[in-house]
Amino acid sequence: MLNIRQNVPLLDKEFLAEFKEQAAATVHEAMGRRGALDPAIKPISRSMKVCGQALTVSCHTGDNLMLIKAISMARPGDVIIADMGAAVDSGPFGEVLAVDCMTRGAAGLVVSCSVRDSLEIEKLGFPVFSNGLCIKGTAKATLGTINHTISCGGQIVHPGDIVLGDADGVVIVPREEGPEVLKAAQERTAKEERVMERLRAGECLFDIYGYQKVFDALNCTEE
Numbered sequence: 001m002l003n004i005r006q007n008v009p010l011l012d013k014e015f016l017a018e019f020k021e022q023a024a025a026t027v028h029e030a031m032g033r034r035g036a037l038d039p040a041i042k043p044i045s046r047s048m049k050v051c052g053q054a055l056t057v058s059c060h061t062g063d064n065l066m067l068i069k070a071i072s073m074a075r076p077g078d079v080i081i082a083d084m085g086a087a088v089d090s091g092p093f094g095e096v097l098a099v100d101c102m103t104r105g106a107a108g109l110v111v112s113c114s115v116r117d118s119l120e121i122e123k124l125g126f127p128v129f130s131n132g133l134c135i136k137g138t139a140k141a142t143l144g145t146i147n148h149t150i151s152c153g154g155q156i157v158h159p160g161d162i163v164l165g166d167a168d169g170v171v172i173v174p175r176e177e178g179p180e181v182l183k184a185a186q187e188r189t190a191k192e193e194r195v196m197e198r199l200r201a202g203e204c205l206f207d208i209y210g211y212q213k214v215f216d217a218l219n220c221t222e223e
Helices: 013-020 024-030 065-073 095-104 118-124 175-200 212-217
Strands: 050-058 078-083 108-111 128-130 150-152 155-157 162-166 169-173
Touching (some): 013 050, 013 175, 024 169, 050 108, 050 150, 078 150, 095 108, 095 118, 169 175
Antiparallel strands (some): 150 155
16 A cells, blocks of 8 residues: 555645635535534634645554654645544644644644643644643654545545634535535625624524524424
């Protein structure tokens, strides 16, 4: 088997910049409530946001050899997203690797385990999404894969898929669905803005969306 693949086609930078303007929850809803990673995977600082193409990595539990290799391959705008095995109580990524990522222009990191050096990473401003924090070290001895399809946070991720993360969590958008999903997300965002204007003018959400019809269909009784 070929462990490491190269040459994942790049998406347009302006297209990704438009995606970054959207909220992860909005994109998830616009995509038919698909793509959300396990809610345990969150940014180590709530102000962090990430958007870019997936550089996928699969590592052996407790081993970060392939993660280090993937970082060396990162292109500007890549989001390194890694299946780090079964255990979450390890810290395969810290300040040193964050500096390495930033030097190469990587947009961020998403891992299915913990990380360490959180304060230092926060000061650097490099977006990191993880399952928690843990100081335990890792081995560098076992092969895995890079730019193969992986499972991370309960979602299938293909190389080049769109990864969008913010304070609420991370969503994966299949590359081929990107334009359609972006359009739907933009329309949803615009619709919600119009609804909030009506709310500020005194209307209530219950009436705007006609939820009384749902209560009537359920034969709800009210005093």
